[in-house]
Amino acid sequence: MLKWILKCVPQTALAGLIALLLAPGAAMANAGLGHALPGQMGLQEAASPIAHELHSFYNLTNTIIIAIAVFVLILLLYVMFRFNDRRNPTPSTTTHHTLLEVAWTVIPILILVVIAIPSFKLLMNQFTYPKPDLTIKAVGNAWFWEHEYPDYGNFTITSNVLTDEEVAAREQKGIPTPRLLSVDNEIVVPVNKVVHVLVTSNDVIHNWTIPSFASKTDAVPGRITATWFLAESEGMFYGQCSELCGLNHAFMPIAVRVVSESVFNEWAGAMQAKDKKKAREILDKVALEQAGHKTVADSSSSQAR
Secondary structure (H helix, E strand, O other), X not given: OHHHHHHHOOHHHHHHHHHHHOHHHHHXXXXXXXXXXXXXXXXXXXXXXXXXXHHHHHHHHHHHHHHHHHHHHXXXXXXXXHOOOOOOOOOOOOOOOXXXXXXXXXXXXHHHHHHHXXXXXXXXXXXXXXXXXXXXXXXXXXXXXXXXXXXXXXXXXXXXXXXXXXXXXXXXXOOOOOOOOOEOOOEEEEOOOEEEEEEEXXXXXXXXXXXXXXXXXXXXXXXXXXXXXXXXXXXXXXXXXXXXXXXXXXXXXXXXXXXXXXXXXHHHHHHHOOOHHHHHHHHHHHHHXXXXXXXXXXXHHHXXX
């Protein structure tokens, strides 16, 4: 039987099946922290507790789907081989089989229960908001984002997508700058702190999304929706408006810079003092450090030693 399957099924199909079986592991191995990579399969690398839980659920459901597909494929091949007209010229007249009918009723119910339990748990955790360490208000506009910091004097960060020339200029400085994902003013949050994001819109429906945090909620005019995350590692994390909001829908990304608490306090202090130049210098230095480059200050201290 196995030899017949190997002979009849093309090798490319078998290779594809093996790739599907290995997809969850390959997805995690190839994922990029903070944004997707060319040719990547699966989800972006998780960077929050909810994202880790979502990835586990994703892998569970994919495993079940692949197992069902493989089982149905094997069953179809067996029926085609065992019960074709040549091998089985006199078909069976059996119309009922109690055990089989119970099995194909009970097993799908059990599969749905296995899927439902972690699904309900994930949904509950997504909408159980722990006490916030920081609150940000995100406001969608056609077509850019504004982020307000009510805990720090209500200063506002206005974020617009970078042009190709601006992307090239930042790349020359050694700062990684993905095209169509980077903005002129990223928002900043401290690592390992609970951040609540209150989301609304000034015009049409937008959507505030950061895949690595598993945060996604609509920005609805006249309403406040909310999401939360706890970033587990420092770095830059990108998202985009995920609601078809009009002409420049594809050009209103979201960029979150996760930094240490001390750096965040220094940056927030500069923003409260309306010293945007100092705030920019702080973020540029952090960006270089997170990219693995030594800053001028680091180089000077090394030479002094």
